[in-house]
Amino acid sequence: MAAATIAVLAAEGEQNPLLPAVYDIVWSIVALAVVAFVFWKFVLPMAQKVLDERTDKIEGGLQRAEEAQVEAKETLEQYRAQLAEARTEAAQIREDARLQGQQIITEMKAQAQEESERIVAAGHTQLAAQRQQIVTELRGDLxxxxxxxxEKVIGESLSDDVKRAGSIDRFLDELDSVDKTAAGK
Structure with missing residues (x-):
């Protein structure tokens, strides 16, 4: 069989079996050039466009993420500032309420003291009036x-009103003078 292969090779001329024929190489180069031209003209721009879109999306996403992060930081700072302001305002409200409470307590104490003094004064006035009334009644009874x-000691009747009034006044004056000297000691 080796002899037959050598005979076929000798008939075709001296051509290297590893190299294809020249017409195969030319047509292969033409086909490769057409495919390369189509690939370079249509496929590569589409692939580049897709890559550019992805790059834009990634870079845009990163940029949007950075912007969102900056915005989130600004919002957080605003929130913290509002929270601090609200805390300050709440502390001020508590302080105002405490001061108002103290003021109300002070006013209520003052009102209670005034009412107590008024009641005591009214009691003293009423007591003095009752004392005066009792003294007047006791003087009459006395x-x-x-x-x-x-009348019993003297044995005579002191029915005369003028005599009786004079005797009573004299007796009461003597009692007053005795009370004053006893109070002075």
Whole structure:
């Protein structure tokens, strides 16, 4: 079989079996050039466009993420500032309420003291009026009792109103002078 292969090779001429025929190489180069031209003209721009879009999306996404992060930081700072302001305002409100409470307590104490003083003054006034009334009643009773005793001691009737009034007044004056000297000691 080796002899037959050598005979075929000798008939075709001296051509290297590893190299294809020249017409195969030319047509292969033409086909490769057409495919390369189509690939370079249509496929590569589409692939580049897709890559550019992806790059834009990635870079845009990163940029949007950075912008969102900056915005989030600004919003967080605003929130913290508002929170600090709200805390300050709440502290001020608490302080105002505490001061108002103290003021109300002070006013209520003052009103209670005034009311107490008014009640005590009214009690003293009423007590003085009652004392005066009782003293007047006692003087009258004491005068009648003194006249009755004097009538019994003297044995005569002191029915005369003028005499009775004079005797009662004299007796009461003597009692007042005794009370004053006893109070002075």
């Amino acid at each position: 005068g009648r009792t003194a006249v009755d005793l004097a």
